[in-house]
Amino acid sequence: MKAIVKDEPAPGLSLKERPFPQIGDKDLLIKIQKTAICGTDIHLYKWDEWASNTLPVGSIIGHEFLGVVEKVGKDVKGFKEGDRVSGEGHLTCGICRYCLTGQRVLCPNTKGVGVNGDGCFAEYLALPAENAFKMPDKIPDEIATIFDPLGNVVHTALSFDLVGKDVLITGAGPIGLMAIAVAKHAGACNVVISDLNPYRLELAKKFKPTAVVNLKQESVADVAKGLNINSTGFDVCLEMSGSPQALESLGDLTAHGGKIVILGLLPSYAPINWHQVIFKMITIKGIYGREIFNTWFQALHMLQSGLDVSPVITHTFPALEFQKGFDMMLSGNSGKVILDWTI
Ligand code: NAD
Ligand code: ZN
Secondary structure, X not given: OEEEEOOOOOOOOEEEEOOOOOOOOOEEEEEEEEEEEOHHHHHHHHOOHHHHHHOOOOOEOOOEEEEEEEEEOOOOOOOOOOOEEEEOOEEOOOOOHHHHOOOHHHOOOOEEEOOOEOOOOEOEEEEEHHHEEEOOOOOOHHHHHOHHHHHHHHHHHOOOOOOOOOEEEEOOXXXXXXXXXXXXXXXXXXXXXXXXXXXXXXXXXOOOOOEEEEOOOOOHHHHHHOOOOOOOOEEEEEEOOOOHHHHHHXXXXXXXXXXXXXXXXXXXXXXXXXXXXXXXXXXXXXXXXXXXXXXXXXXXXHHHOOOOOHHHEEEEEEHHHHHHHHHHHXXXXXXXXXXXXXX
């Protein structure tokens, strides 16, 4: 089969022929239809320090996908050939105290599909059935393909009550963009998003936030003054940029009793004004991945009740032209990029 592989310990990716994956008794063989490029794949592409310490050279990358079940392991229940599925890319151990108490999201032995071993940027993927998620027919292919990052957004945004709350999102990458839609759908009052990238801020407007803030031209505090912000700052701040400057700004911008939820991959040591955190009694929560499968059902039910994240998908390329997709992502002038394995 054809696969997109990190073939050498250097930047870039190659298209290679690989044997079909073997499945075990508890696995599904999935024929891939569409995949999406994640920021993680960009790290793997660039082969930065994290990537070179994480992905074994020779691995197929990718973890965001939609496919069809082609073969079912003999111990698998609940799936059959022809089922349309996406899947959770975090493989959990099944035996730790978290897995055994229904909190797979906290498993310390988590391994990533396409991150610690072979992934889904290929014609076929072998996946434990316990990680597969059946997609109702009504969910369009492209949206089904991005359930993993949508799940990151839903997990982050729904960590705290948003009804009637003023929400600040720092970072208008694909994740922050979808967060506008999710926060509004969940009942937020003002939703403000900041970035420095004009392309992304234009794209953000398609989600109709209360305001977009171009940090090169204005500050969030100044924009907030012109809005009907209910409290002493934003009730809930969603950090989705991975920028230390963004985190640092949140001490001032968060309301008394406010919440800061951090999904953006910050450096290990990023500053924040701890006096603000203490005296305003701010709650800070970190987010990793998705609750399996609570987040998946929350995302599904929000889509079924009218959530629309489709403007985040800006480009689709045939999978064999994957380089164009990576170039698009590397330029910063894209939302989500889809690779189509059916054309
Ligand atoms: P992205 O890199 O495409 O987007 C980040 C955006 O933040 C960019 O548009 C950038 O211009 C903007 N930005 C940079 N500095 C900023 C600042 N000071 N203020 C506001 N915006 C700023 O990333 P993405 O794919 O949208 O993902 C968002 C973040 O979430 C990344 O850091 C990613 O690594 C992280 N992530 C974490 C998890 C997890 O499980 N914790 C899962 C998925 C993604
Ligand atoms: Zn575990």
